[in-house]
Structure formats: C-alpha cells, structure tokens
Amino acid sequence: MNVFRRNNRVKDRTRVNINVPARWGYYSSFHEAVSPVIFWAQFFGVMPLKNVRLPDPEHVEFRWRSWRLLGTYAFLIWNFVVSVLFLRYLLLIGITARNTVSLVFFTMSQLSYGLFLLLARKWPKMMAHWLDKESKFLHPPYTSSKDHLKRDVKLTTVVIGLLAIFEHIMFQASTIYTFYIRVTQCQVESEDYIRLYYTEHYPHVFSALPYNHVLAVMIQVLSFTSTFVWNFMDLFIILISIGLTKRFKQLNERLLRAMEENPNRPEAFFREIRLDFITLYDILGYADKEMSFIILLSCLNNLYFICYQLMNIFQKLRFPINYGYFWMSLLYLMGRSAYLFLQASTIQDVSRVPVKILAKTPRGVWCTEIDRFLYQIHTETIALSAMGLFHFTRKLFFSMVGTFMTIELVIIQFDLTSRDHELPPLCE
Template structure:
C-alpha cells in the first residue's frame, strides 16, 4: 500500500513567533480574567501578572499611595490601576471626605495648641508642639491640593515615559519599583519604631513621674495637654487625641518619604536615557540619533519643571521643619535624661531625624546629578561622528540647571547638604549661648 507524503509543513520562525505572541496574549487575558474573578471571590492565588512590572512610576508608587490613604492623605482613585488614565479625583468620595475631616480636626488641634502656647511662656519647649501641629496641618493641605493635580501630572509623566528608550531587560523594568518599595519600607519601619519608643517613654513618665494616681490618665494628658487645658478629661476624647497624634506623626514622616520617591522617579528617567547613551559610547552615530536623544532629555526637563511647580512648597516645608527640629533636638541633647527609656527614645529619634534629613537631600539631589551624566558620553564621541546636534545637546546639559527647588528659593543639589549642615552648626552655637539647664520631663 502506498503511503502518501504528508502535506503538513513545519512552522517557520515567523509563524512560531506569531504563535508565541498569541499564546502570550492569551496568558495575559487569562491573568486579567483571574484578577477580575479574584475581586469577586476575595482571596485568590497569585498569578504571573502580579509579579510583572512595566517600569512606570505610576505602577511603582501605587502601593505607597495606598498607605497614605489609610492616614487621610492623597485621596485619589485608581492608584493601583495599570494605566494612569484610571486616576480620578472627586470631591464627592469617601477618600476625599476622610481627608477633609482630617484637615478640619488637625485645624482644631492646631488652634488648641496655639492657645496653650500663648497662655504659657514663649520658650523653645513650648513652641515645638505648635510647630509640629502647624506642620501636620500644612502637610495635610499640601497632599489634598496635590491629589487634585495628581491625575494630570501622572498622565504627563506616562507620556514622557513612553517616548524614552525602552527597558532592555525585565530587571530594568522592576528596578524602580524595588527601590521605591525598599525606601518606603525602611523609612516607615523606622518611623513606627521611633513612635513606639515615644509611647514607651510616655508610659514610663506616666508611671514613675506623674503626680496623678492614674497612670493611664497621665499618659493621655501628656499626649494631648492642649486639649485637656480646655475640656474635661474623658476616655473617648483621650483616644481621639491619641489617634490624631498618630495621624500627624505619620504625615510628618510620610512627607519626606514621598519626596524621596519623587526624586527616585525623576532620576530614573534620566537613567533610561543614560543607558541608551552608554550603549553607543565611543561609536559614530547618525545625527538623527542625537536629535532624538536631545528631545527626550528636554521632555524630562519639562516634566521636572512641572513636578517642581507642584511639590516645591512641600520641599520647602520639609527642609524648614527638619532644620528646626534638628536644632531643637541637638539643643536638648545637652540636658540630662531622667531614665534609660527617655535616653533610648531621644537618641533614636535624633538619629532617625538626622538620617531622614540627609536622605531627603541626597535623593532629591540625585535628579541634578543624573541630569549631567550625558556629558560623560558626549566627551567620548569620535571626531568623525561629531555634529552640530551633539554640540547643542552638550551645551544644554552643561549650562541648564536641572534640579528640584524649594519654592524657587534654593536648588536641591549635592552641595546643599553641606550648606544645611553649616546652617545647623551656626544656629546651634547661637542657641547654646542662651541655653540653660532644664528638666525637660519634670521628673527626677
């Protein structure tokens, strides 16, 4: 019996690639379907799509903004969506109402603190609580204003990302998200540890140093003395005061974390352009390549200018607040500590404050550092590959001052760290001349 030859052809390389694309799209469809099912069924198993990154800043900052919304900040919807087009802000939503209520309560708390300060002597230890509460109120207002502009800002950011050189490897796409999450985890953990130490110190004060017989009542009065200066003590009011104190403390630390993340996101954009330049370092490239690279660089600079217009007030507030409390804490370090718990809390708080101030300066100054890196490649362009577009690009990089600012009063560069350190030393020397030994905790 004759056997007919098979008419089935082996798939070509092009056919296999198309099949692979179809399978990948089918897998993505299954992943999206499983995500939709997971929303209705509650707990679900993780899928491959949960661990993939597209490298966008919107994706990286989403989980960080979720944490902020727990504490009444950044009331924006769609922060965990894949695309920035899903971001929306509405004044009629639970998130916004929660934030507005937080602003109102913080305003009342600040007014009560102001009343306490004006009733007492105008001393450093009395002014510090007022500065803290005013800062917490301004932080809440700044984040509420930022939430209104956030959807449009992220759309602009996403458009810039799409015009930059694509990431070459999956590690490059997940690098930004990993850095953002690591910085957030470390800073939030340290802030939580510092606050727990303050609670332990307050409990020690309430048990051993308070004239009241009830240590619980003494602890809550120490947390919110401005409240019980006017109102009679009650349990529900005491817990409300402590809850508001936790929210204010988180907002104080979260502002610095958010600014670090902004610095990371903007500097990563320059990193994408620089990676493309590093691949052609020392090679002769057509003029069109340099034109495209220069335009990409200008897009990032325009985005930085737009971001600076939104967050420059927050940067100014962060630096002023950190500078004030660093000086006050260093001044208090001269005094004797009444107990080991106070000693541990005080120096842990001082170390955290100094480290956080330094980290904010370095992460924000990284934007300026990365903006000048193209010069390292331009210097190695061969003579036969040099053109007018390269000269124009190099001139822009060398002359333009690309940096975030504090309301246009100062640029955040690496040299600012030394300037801030010098300012702290100068103020500290002046304060020490008028300083007198005092018992900060009224406990022997």
C-alpha cells in the same frame, strides 16, 4: 492627551521579553510603582483618590464628594482644633522656644494635609502627563535600568515606614515609662490613671475640654496620623526623585551602550537622545511646579526640628529610655533629611553624565546636535527646587551640613554658661 495605553505596554513587554529576561520591576511606569504607596496613604487621609491602583492613570479620579475625602476633612478639622487649643494654652502660660514644638508639629501636619489635598486634585493629570512622556522609556531601544523601580520604591517605603513606626513607639514608651516611674516613686494616687496620663500630657486640650476616653483616643489617633504625614512628606519627595533618577539613568545607559558599540553615530541619533533628554526635563519641570510648596514645607519642617533637637542636645534627661528615644529620634531625623537631599540631588548628578560620555566622541563624529545637547545640560538647572528659592544639589547639601555644625558650636558655647537644661524635681 496621547496617553500611553496599558494594552500597548503589554504588547511591548511581550515583544521585549523575547530578547530581555523578564524580571520583576522591569518596564514599570512610575505610576505603577508609586500607586501602592498612595493607596496605603489614603488610610491616613492623604491623597484621597479613586482607582489609584489601576495601571492607567486616566482611570484615577479625584472627587470632592467621597468617603476618602471625608476622612481627610476629619483629620484636617481635628488637627486645626488641637492647634488652636494649643495656641490658646501657650498664650496662657507664656510662649518659649521649647514649648512651641508641639504647636509647630501639629501646624506642619495640618499644612501637609492641605497641600496633599491640593496635589490630589492635580495628580491624575500629572500622572497622565508623566506616563505620556515616559512611555518611550518603557520599551526598546531603552532597556530597563539595572536598578528596579518597583523594588526601590517598595524598599524605600518599607525602611522609612519601619523607622518612623519605631521612632513613634519609642516616643510613646519614653513618655509612658516616665509617667509610670513618677506615679510609683511619688506615690501619686488616682482613681483613673489613664485620665491622669492624658490630662498631664495634653493639658492644652483638657484645660479647655472635659476629659473622656473617646477624646483621649481621638488625640492618640491624631498623634499617629500627624506623625505619618510628617514622615510622608519626605518619603513622597524621595519617591519622586527615585522615579526621575531612573529615567535619566536609562538615557545614560542607552547613550553609553551605543557609543561603546559604534561611536560613529549619525547626527539623527544624537538629536533623538537630546529630545528624549528634553522630555525628561519636561517631566521634572512639571513635577517641580506641582510639588514646590510640599518641598518647601518639608525643608522648613526638617530645618526647624533639627535645630530644635540640637538645641536640646545637652538637656539632661531622667532615664535611659529618654536618652534612647532622643538620640534615635535625632539620628533618624538627620538621616531621613540627608537621604532626601542626597536622593533629590542625584537627579542633577545623573543628568550630567552625558557630558562625560560625549567627551569621548571622535572629532569626525562631532556635530551640531551634540553642541546643542551639551549647551542645554550646562545652562539648565536640572534639579528639584523649593519654589525656585534653592535647588537640591550636593553643593547645597554640604553647605547646609557646615551651617548645622556652626549652629551646634554656638549651642555648645551657650550651654557652657546656661543652666536651663537642669531637670526639675520628679515629685513636686
């Protein structure tokens, strides 16, 4: 494969900087922008790759025998054990719509680890293909988009990461505070309150295994790592969408600038633009093929937890911190899901911009290449999909918003005749 080499990119950047101001983030490949995120994800057992920080994806390696992969196996096995123990516990006490949420959470986490492990095997080839195709967008005649790729990737990662950490801290604070008040007001006496806390909050584990502090720490670590991969699914799709959107914007900027400078362009110019558009469509198709299972799992995950949270929206809670966590978690989940959908749907939006630009083409300049270009835009669905079941478009997003509003109205109507949300006594 003719991969665009790092030294060539250095030469191009040197040549470009003569005419274009050198600014941080200009002429960055997608691999360079996203590799720091993948590097930090490896500390949680996600995407176990070697040399991921190197600028050339040809040096990135996936090895079945590595310390990174050993960590992934450890998280996978421990997650599987906890999921089995939780299923066993539910079969003993009875399965309801409310008590299965933890089982679904750990199962989704386990599937995510497995899917990212499969993606890690293909990632070096995928990034080599991506860089080979996007290399022409890293130097003139393409200029950098007004939005910086590295900056947007880092900013998005930091914002979602901080919100995820805060949401997890709120969860821990809510459960610990509730436990503290119960122990205090109910005058619960115990020689080991840490043990009491874990046996009460993780009965599915300690009803089958003897308690010890090491096991408690392992559960806490698993809870944190599962929360990470639960958020990382959405973040990863968002970053892929940002990378694709930037390249389509570059093509649109070049086309608009050229038509404003001189609309009387030869047919060869429109042919070059059309072929570059096809190149971007090829990158999109490759990414969509390799990530389809992750995209589907992410959508199912968000759908389930939003519906679950909406089901509990009228559930009475005991303390203000419980309400604070619930609403923060719900708003964060809905906001993250909405941002994912809107960012992914932006790919289709920017891919249709050439239609508006070419609509102003003088009649004497109109040619067969323009007809072919517009035909491809109108006939191809240029968007990420979930295994072809649906595509990320704004139309689908607003349809889903309407569906959730309908679900909420049904829940409100059901809540008027239900008393399932009444709180049990604090001291039993």
